[in-house]
Amino acid sequence: MNISGNTIFIPGSTSGIGLALALELKARGNTVIVGGRRAELLERIAAEHPGIDTVQIDTADADSVTSAAKRVLDRHPDLNVLVTMAGVMRVEDWRDPASFLASAESTVTTNVLGPIRLIAAFVEHLQARPDATIMTVSSGLAFTPLKATPSYNASKAAIHMLSESIRLQFAGTSVKVVELEPPSVRTALLPGQEENEHAMPLDEFVAEVIDLIETRPDAKEIQVERVKFLRYGEARGDYDQVVETLNGTDPHGK
Incomplete structure (x- = not known):
């Protein structure tokens, strides 16, 4: 993926990593469309950041994805990058099915079905572009x-393996598949995460990305240094120690 000259749609980017990345990509000379569920946030982003387009979308709703994709492509027929940023993260206790089942179903719908629906909605268009990128977010x-x-x-x-698999299918085409692999970053993804001293500061993360x-415009995986501790534990042979360290230092892992 080139750093500039793209038209990029980032659903799930009204806050956190998505918004910070959207603003930095715009500053690098890209046309950026921010997508999100809440109209008031989209209106505020459009007002505060002239030049950024916004589209209302709920990736947990198949009809919303279809209609949003049509609006994006009608307004931006030169779109060549899709970043499947939308996601949710929730604490669950699987010892009590009454407390986790609804959360688990919602998480899978947003985090797995959402990216699948987005890719399905844009893939025909992206394949017609001379240089296109699907960026997944694991x-x-x-x-x-x-x-x-x-x-x-x-x-x-699941998103990691999906990325690995569809990259094989798109080999030899104009579509690249890139996987962004964040570590814990200081955002509001979980309660208290913005103040978590073990999480990476948002501005540092986006700058490194x-x-x-x-x-590395041909990279298959975008890995900041902080994530490699988690990413390569099994390959290094210290997986058990990595699991123990992660769950001993993260306040939500206890």
């Missing part, structure tokens, strides 16, 4: 589990 927790968030861990592991996109 997590360091796809590779090392956080005890408190089983469904989130599993959903991000932008640098990686710029210096």
Whole structure:
């Protein structure tokens, strides 16, 4: 993926990593469309950041994805990058089915079905572009589990394998598949995470991601240094220690 000259749609980018990445990509000379569920947030982003387009979308709703995709492509027929940013993360206790089932179903719908629906809605268009990118968003927790968030861990592991698989199918075409793998970042994804001293500051994370996109345009996985502890534990042979460390230091892992 080139760092500039793209038209990029980022659903799930009204806050946190998505919004910060959207603003930085716009500053690098890209046309950026921010997507989200809440109209008031979209209106505020459009007012505060002239030049950013916004589209209301709920990736947990198949009809919303279809209609939003049509609006995006009608307004931006040169779209060539899709970033499947939308996601949710919830603490669950699987010892009590009454407390986790609804959360697990919602997490899988948003984190797995959402990206699948988005890719399905845009893939025909992207294949017609001379240089296109699908950027999926997994997590360091796809590779090392956080005890408190089983469904989130599993959903991000699914996104990793989905990315690996469809990259094989798109080989030889104009569509690249890139997987962004964040570590814990100081956002509101979980209560208290914005103040978690073990999480990576948001501005540092986005700056490193932008640098990686710029210096490694052919990268298959975007991995900041902080995520490699989680990503490669099994390969290094210290997986058990990584699991123990993660769940001993993260306040939600106890």
